[in-house]
Amino acid sequence: MPVSASQTANADSPATSASQSLRDRRIASRRPLVPPELLREELPIDSSAAATVVRGRTDAAQIVSGVDDRLLAVVGPCSVHDEDAAFEYATRLAPLAAELADEVCVVMRVYFEKPRTTLGWKGLINDPGLDGSYRVNEGLRTARSLLLDIVSLGLPVGCEFLDPITPQFIDDVVSWGSIGARTAHSQVHRQLSSGLSMPIGIKNAPDGNVQAAVDAVRASAASHVFTGVGDDGLAAIFTTSGNPDCHVVLRGSSAGPNYDAATVADTARRLTEAGHPRGVLIDASHGNSGKDHRKQPVVVGDLAARVAAGERAIAGVMLESFLVEGRQDLVFGQRQALTRGQSITDACVDWASTEKLLRQLAEAVRARKASTTP
Numbered sequence: 001m002p003v004s005a006s007q008t009a010n011a012d013s014p015a016t017s018a019s020q021s022l023r024d025r026r027i028a029s030r031r032p033l034v035p036p037e038l039l040r041e042e043l044p045i046d047s048s049a050a051a052t053v054v055r056g057r058t059d060a061a062q063i064v065s066g067v068d069d070r071l072l073a074v075v076g077p078c079s080v081h082d083e084d085a086a087f088e089y090a091t092r093l094a095p096l097a098a099e100l101a102d103e104v105c106v107v108m109r110v111y112f113e114k115p116r117t118t119l120g121w122k123g124l125i126n127d128p129g130l131d132g133s134y135r136v137n138e139g140l141r142t143a144r145s146l147l148l149d150i151v152s153l154g155l156p157v158g159c160e161f162l163d164p165i166t167p168q169f170i171d172d173v174v175s176w177g178s179i180g181a182r183t184a185h186s187q188v189h190r191q192l193s194s195g196l197s198m199p200i201g202i203k204n205a206p207d208g209n210v211q212a213a214v215d216a217v218r219a220s221a222a223s224h225v226f227t228g229v230g231d232d233g234l235a236a237i238f239t240t241s242g243n244p245d246c247h248v249v250l251r252g253s254s255a256g257p258n259y260d261a262a263t264v265a266d267t268a269r270r271l272t273e274a275g276h277p278r279g280v281l282i283d284a285s286h287g288n289s290g291k292d293h294r295k296q297p298v299v300v301g302d303l304a305a306r307v308a309a310g311e312r313a314i315a316g317v318m319l320e321s322f323l324v325e326g327r328q329d330l331v332f333g334q335r336q337a338l339t340r341g342q343s344i345t346d347a348c349v350d351w352a353s354t355e356k357l358l359r360q361l362a363e364a365v366r367a368r369k370a371s372t373t374p
């Protein structure tokens with residue numbers, strides 16, 4: 001009897017069993033992922049929170065393009081590992097952000113995904129239990145819920161996007177995004193930025209290569225076609241229209257800082273020549289402080305003096321800041337031993353310093369405005 005094409009593809013066919021024995025040789029397990037649409041339905045964004053998201057996006061885009069002469073400040077913990085402590089931080093930051101709003105647009109850094117140099121805890125979405133239990137659906141739910149709570153305070157939030165599927169679960173709540181140093185060269189992340197709905201800050205590469213970030217801004221501004229996961233959780237082919245609001249974040253490198261006036265001006269020139277917004281953000285942490293949180297105030301002090309003196313290409317600052325200064329090591333499975341409000345990834349300045357540094361930046365903007373007001 002003749003055999004139809006569908007019959008030849010059945011599970012018992014020699015071709016299928018050959019394929020099965022060749023595939024998934026290194027997949028240890030597979031679990032279902034909640035569809036993005038379902039999570040958004042379970043944890044919806046209301047109209048007042050949506051207005052905060054839009055305000056943050058518009059402000060960030062206008063500051064980076066120079067239409068708005070304030071500074072953008074992306075401020076918060078290196079990573080969120082305890083949502084209650086992160087929310088307490090947000091309750092302190094929100095009134096300060098409102099008070100300084102004429103000079104500084106404050107966006108809270110709420111990072112759930114950590115790119116690791118080698119190995120380590122990869123963030124709250126990947127492992128919300130901090131114990132290697134990898135309850136990813138719970139991580140996504142906790143992340144979305146925290147973002148909604150923070151935005152409901154009237155405070156816009158910023159996240160790093162690392163996994164290309166994760167944005168589907170949270171991007172409607174995010175006003176500013178980042179592509180990190182380790183992924184600035186990555187085509188996958190440039191494609192992702194081209195379709196994201198908010199301004200994206202792209203870091204210079206870990207070795208200090210700024211052109212990698214400038215190239216990423218250029219690639220992200222273009223349209224791309226690529227595969228991803230849709231609202232229903234099914235794979236799909238996406239065509240993006242390109243993101244005109246991407247910009248460079250200078251974060252220093254293993255060779256030292258790169259927030260000096262010459263590097264900022266050179267980066268702004270490269271961006272302008274390529275037809276992109278010229279505003280540059282400076283990350284006061286990472287390579288610019290040698291990961292020593294006590295040096296972040298030195299970076300901010302230098303930037304504030306330059307802003308006050310009229311330097312225009314500095315569009316904003318990133319601070320790694322939490323309730324308690326410094327950092328601590330996480331021992332997997334022993335979260336109860338952690339000091340509340342202290343980072344388990346990179347070291348942060350504490351709340352008192354954060355408040356001082358934001359006021360210093362606001363003062364610098366007031367001086368810059370005064371010197372340019374006719």
Ligand SMILES: O=C[C@H](O)[C@H](O)COP(=O)(O)O
Binds near residue numbers: 114115116117286345
């Ligand atoms: O911002 C956080 C860290 O610098 C980044 O995730 C790399 O961390 P690691 O070098 O400790 O892995």
Ligand SMILES: C=C(OP(=O)(O)O)C(=O)O
Binds near residue numbers: 180182203
């Ligand atoms: C990982 C980060 O920074 P970078 O990509 O600059 O190392 C970060 O800002 O959390």
